[in-house]
Every structure is written in structure tokens, then in C-alpha cells.
Amino acid sequence: MGPAAVAELYSPPRVTAALPRPVCGQQLHRSELVAGSTFDLHADVDGVAWDFSKPGDRKRAIARIRAEEPFLVVGSPPCTMFSRLNVNLNSHKVGKVEWDERWRAAVVLLTFAAVVYKIQVLAGRHFLHEHPAGATSWTHPAIVQLGAREGVGAVVAHQCQFGLETTGADGGRAPAMKPTRFMSSSPAVLEALSRRCLGGHAHAPLLGGTRARDAAVYPPGLCEAIAQGAAEQLRRDKRASVLDIAAASASSLAPILDTRAFIAAAERGGREVNCDDAQDRTKDESEELATWAAKEVYDEITGATLPPKLVQQARAEEIKFMLDGASGSAPSSQTAGPRLGRRPSAASGWTSTRATRPSP
Numbered sequence: 001m002g003p004a005a006v007a008e009l010y011s012p013p014r015v016t017a018a019l020p021r022p023v024c025g026q027q028l029h030r031s032e033l034v035a036g037s038t039f040d041l042h043a044d045v046d047g048v049a050w051d052f053s054k055p056g057d058r059k060r061a062i063a064r065i066r067a068e069e070p071f072l073v074v075g076s077p078p079c080t081m082f083s084r085l086n087v088n089l090n091s092h093k094v095g096k097v098e099w100d101e102r103w104r105a106a107v108v109l110l111t112f113a114a115v116v117y118k119i120q121v122l123a124g125r126h127f128l129h130e131h132p133a134g135a136t137s138w139t140h141p142a143i144v145q146l147g148a149r150e151g152v153g154a155v156v157a158h159q160c161q162f163g164l165e166t167t168g169a170d171g172g173r174a175p176a177m178k179p180t181r182f183m184s185s186s187p188a189v190l191e192a193l194s195r196r197c198l199g200g201h202a203h204a205p206l207l208g209g210t211r212a213r214d215a216a217v218y219p220p221g222l223c224e225a226i227a228q229g230a231a232e233q234l235r236r237d238k239r240a241s242v243l244d245i246a247a248a249s250a251s252s253l254a255p256i257l258d259t260r261a262f263i264a265a266a267e268r269g270g271r272e273v274n275c276d277d278a279q280d281r282t283k284d285e286s287e288e289l290a291t292w293a294a295k296e297v298y299d300e301i302t303g304a305t306l307p308p309k310l311v312q313q314a315r316a317e318e319i320k321f322m323l324d325g326a327s328g329s330a331p332s333s334q335t336a337g338p339r340l341g342r343r344p345s346a347a348s349g350w351t352s353t354r355a356t357r358p359s360p
């Protein structure tokens with residue numbers, strides 16, 4: 001297994017820029033965090049622009065993520081169409097057909113990110129999704145359902161705490177608050193990002209011109225926090241897997257120990273052996289195993305422990321929507337209510353057997 005890579009979806013190298021990039025032939029250990037692939041809409045490190053409105057590009061990206069198995073995928077889908085301000089300012093300036101087209105494109109990118117996140121979670125790896133705290137995308141079914149998964153959490157961070165600056169009213173640099181919500185399967189990353197402004201400085205708004213471009217850049221402090229959180233998560237996951245292995249070998253020894261006790265008791269004299277107890281224990285174990293097996297089958301988080309056939313089937317269903325017909329089934333502003341409403345999850349093609357609960 002190679003080193004633990006961080007991949008970035010929809011952005012030039014930001015977090016990955018701060019990480020070592022593996023050189024061809026270099027041996028790196030899994031405990032080392034390195035720069036993985038970036039899937040940029042404009043141009044990735046190899047100068048390739050990804051067009052995720054095309055099923056072919058989505059397929060290629062998924063194949064690459066499956067092959068590279070990044071430890072963490074950081075995703076920041078374009079958010080303009082999920083901004084109430086943008087909708088209020090611009091929806092009347094373009095025709096309905098054009099607006100619907102933009103909306104569909106934005107939903108495809110958001111949903112594709114959610115598919116990638118789900119692949120990560122099913123494989124026992126991690127994702128970090130970022131969008132403005134006030135974005136309407138947080139009520140999209142794909143995001144709500146992901147947030148409802150066990151082990152997935154979200155925090156709101158104020159980017160001034162990570163050094164985000166913009167041009168102030170006086171022309172100088174001033175802190176920008178930019179409340180941002182992060183959703184992740186990694187508690188350590190969320191802990192690292194959980195910083196809110198305590199006041200003590202004046203914020204400059206991020207609107208228009210160069211200020212909007214400032215908002216598209218991660219301040220170095222934010223990249224560092226994500227990298228530190230990912231490194232800590234890597235340590236925790238390694239510890240957990242060591243404990244899992246220890247627990248697994250302990251439980252595989254248990255039947256042997258039971259048998260030895262049984263034989264020892266039998267040798268001490270048949271009457272001391274309580275066969276009813278032994279039978280009860282066997283019965284309990286069978287029931288426990290049956291329950292355990294059922295739990296495993298339906299546990300979407302530990303997808304890797306499912307029978308391979310079921311995994312394949314679930315993955316096929318889940319990915320089919322993304323690879324084949326996503327752009328055709330994205331909502332129009334009509335079906336989406338007042339331009340930004342939610343759409344029925346049944347139509348989203350997003351497959352989940354879990355009940356949805358509101359995001360925090």
C-alpha cells in the first residue's frame with residue numbers, strides 16, 4: 001500500500017501544495033501524508049481540465065480515485081448557484097433556459113462530489129466537503145443524506161481565523177470572515193477547522209472584483225489546518241486498526257480457551273461440566289452471529305465487509321446515475337421551487353437505504 005494521499009476535487013492544488021509530492025520510484029510509507037491528484041475544472045497539475053458535466057470525465061475521475069485510494073478527498077464544488085445573493089442579483093438578468101442550464105450544471109458538480117465522498121466513506125477512507133455556511137446546497141438531498149451518515153459531522157469555521165484577508169474600504173488589507181461550513185468523515189480534520197471569530201477586528205466584505213477572487217483562495221492557515229487534521233486522523237486510524245487486529249485475534253482465541261476450560265472441567269469430573277451452560281452459550285453465539293451478520297450486511301459505512309457481490313451491486317446502482325444520466329435528470333428551477341428549493345430525493349437518483357434526518 002502506498003503513502004496516504006490527499007486529493008483535491010474542483011480546485012487547483014491548495015492543501016496538496018503544502019504536502020510533499022511523491023517522486024517516481026521513491027518509496028514512501030503509508031503513514032506519510034503526500035499530495036495526490038487534483039481534479040481541477042480549469043487545469044490540474046498535469047495541465048488537464050476536467051469537465052464533470054461529461055460522463056466520460058466523471059468515469060475517468062472515479063476510476064482514478066479507486067486506483068489511487070486517497071486517504072482524504074477535499075472537495076469544493078462551485079458554489080455560485082447555491083448563493084442566495086447570486087440568485088437575487090442575477091437570476092433575472094439571464095433567460096430562464098440559460099438559468100436552468102447553469103443550475104443543472106451546478107447540481108451535477110455537487111452530486112458528483114457527493115458520489116466521490118460516498119466512495120471514500122464506503123472504502124473506509126475520508127472526505128472533506130466545503131461550501132459557504134449559508135449556501136442552499138446544504139439542503140440538497142445528496143448532501144443531507146451524506147451528513148446523516150454515522151461518523152460524518154460538520155462544523156462552521158470563520159476564515160479570518162485562518163488568515164483570510166481582502167481589500168478593505170481604505171484600500172489596505174483587512175480580515176474577511178467568510179463563514180464556511182465543512183462536512184467530513186474525519187473528526188480530527190473537523191476539530192482542526194473548528195475555529196470561530198471572537199471579534200476584536202473589523203471584517204471587510206468579500207464582494208465583487210478582486211475580493212471575490214480572494215474568496216476562491218484558501219489562506220495558508222486553512223491549508224495547514226486541513227493537512228494537520230488529516231495527519232492526526234491518519235494516526236488515529238492506524239491506532240484503531242491496530243486495536244481492531246488485536247481484538248480480532250483475541251476473539252479468535254476465545255473458542256479455543258472455552259474448549260480448554262470445558263476439557264479441564266471434564267477431566268476434573270463429569271458432573272462439574274454444566275452442559276446447559278455450554279449449550280446456552282452456543283445458542284447465544286449463534287443468535288449474536290446472526291444479528292452481527294445482518295448488521296454487517298446493512299451497514300453502508302463498512303461497505304468493504306459486505307459480500308463482494310452486494311458491494312458491486314450497490315456501487316453499480318449508486319454510480320449508474322452519475323455515469324449515465326445525471327445531466328438529464330437535474331432539476332429545473334421550476335421543479336426546484338422558487339429557484340432554490342429542494343427537490344424530491346427519489347428523483348435525485350441518490351441511493352441510500354438510510355432514513356434522512358435534517359443536517360445540524
Ligand SMILES: [Zn+2]
Pocket residue numbers: 158160161175176177197198199201203
Ligand atoms: Zn474575524
